[in-house]
Amino acid sequence: MxxxxxxxxxxxxxxxxxxxxxxxxxxxxxxxxxxxxxxxxxxxxxxxxxxGLTDHPALIRAAVEATERYGAGSGSVRTITGTLDIHDRLERELARFKGTEAALVFQSGFTTNQGVLSSILGPDDVVISDELNHASIIDGIRLTKAHRKIYAHKDMAQLETALKESAGCAKRVVVTDGVFSMDGDIAPLPAIVELAERYDAFVYVDDAHASGVLGKNGKGTTDHFGLQGRVHIQVGTLSKAVGVVGGYVACDQLLKDYLIHKARPFLFSTSQTPAVAASCLAAIEVLGQSxxxxxxxxxxxxxxxxxxxxxxxxxxxxxxxxxxxxxxxxxxxxxxxxxxxxxxxxxxxxxxxxxxxxxxxxxxxxxxxxxxxxxxxxxxxxxxxxxxx
Incomplete structure (x- = not known):
């Protein structure tokens, strides 16, 4: 051996x-x-x-109809022939649902965090992360050359100290789960946003376990706390409450355009199958009445x-x-x-x-x-x- x-x-x-x-x-x-x-x-x-959306009749029907129309796969990455009109519609509906200017879909929530964090953070930046954030956030941070600061779980005093200590960095990004997957508690997002605004930092929220669960019709922690327009980057999953598979980032158009050219999981992975995109679209419609x-x-x-x-x-x-x-x-x-x-x-x-x-x-x-x-x-x-x- x-x-x-x-x-x-x-x-x-x-x-x-x-x-x-x-x-x-x-x-x-x-x-x-x-x-x-x-x-x-x-x-x-x-x-x-x-x-319980995984077997919802509307999602199943949408998947079957999309497969019959488009075929079983998309055939390529998004930047070549892999962006079908159904992918474009899904991103527009996600942006409308989340109340943001734009949205970009990835193959999973895990690759969304990897792609976004590794793209936006460089050696002159700092990322400040809750110690209990999801493994995909941790791995996304590891892919960057940014400075890293970890604050004790939901400890706002430690977060403020980290913000003060990183005043000389070019970009400062505070990253938190919306709902922490192992403990089931909710991030103190209002306090995080207030501190970030005071110290000129970005706020990045991973709403994997809040999408479809918190906020009006499951719009997430930003909506739950009434912080629309004050959270810069919202990551969500399409594979939990939405009932299908995939991930997305809801953001402004500038960041979407940047990620299309820089996010490696987006650039080098074949796009979602038509059935998946169609099912996700149907799920968003169901969430509107949920x-x-x-x-x-x-x-x-x-x-x-x-x-x-x-x-x-x-x-x-x-x-x-x-x-x-x-x-x-x-x-x-x-x-x-x-x-x-x-x-x-x-x-x-x-x-x-x-x-x-x-x-x-x-x-x-x-x-x-x-x-x-x-x-x-x-x-x-x-x-x-x-x-x-």
């Missing part, structure tokens, strides 16, 4: 010893509240399908969180449909997740290095499609598993 294979094998064995090794689950059927795994019907409590769906999502989240907390579980700082149950070590966390699976509930264990080594958690994501009976069943499963450990 080659040395590199030996080294990789040892790393995998170490993951197994620590209880962090997990094979991929191969599911049968679509993403609903119940899914089939290895012949078992399980209650799904870890899907990002917040509003008041009841979003209200149901938040009603379900509040109900589930209160019942879980009543059992004595630590749900951390959760204030959104992301409800973590803090367990502890990786091994303990994965064992608890396995116990839930035995009870017919799939809830993914999240462990180091995604979260701190002693802060492993089973992360529940409540959706608008969950029934009260399904939530009650999950709570009862949690009680049984708690009593079994």
């Amino acid at each position: 080659a040395k590199w294979e030996t080294a990789l094998g040892e790393e995998l064995r170490q993951l197994k010893r620590e209880g962090r090794y997990r094979p991929l689950n191969v599911w049968t059927g679509g993403s609903g509240t119940r899914m089939e795994l290895n012949g078992r019907s399980l209650l799904q409590m870890s899907s990002n399908n917040y509003l 008041g009841e769906l979003i209200a149901k999502l938040w009603e379900n989240a509040a109900y589930f969180r209160s019942r879980v907390q009543a059992l004595g579980f630590d749900t951390g700082a959760s204030e959104t449909p992301i409800v973590p149950v803090i367990v502890g070590s990786p091994a303990e966390t994965m064992r608890f997740s396995d116990l839930l699976l035995a009870e017919g509930v799939f809830a993914q264990g999240i462990v180091y290095p995604t979260v701190a080594a002693d802060k492993g958690r089973v992360r529940f994501i409540v959706t608008a499609r969950h029934t009260r009976e399904e939530l009650d069943y999950t709570v009862e499963a949690l009680r049984k598993c708690r009593d079994a450990v």
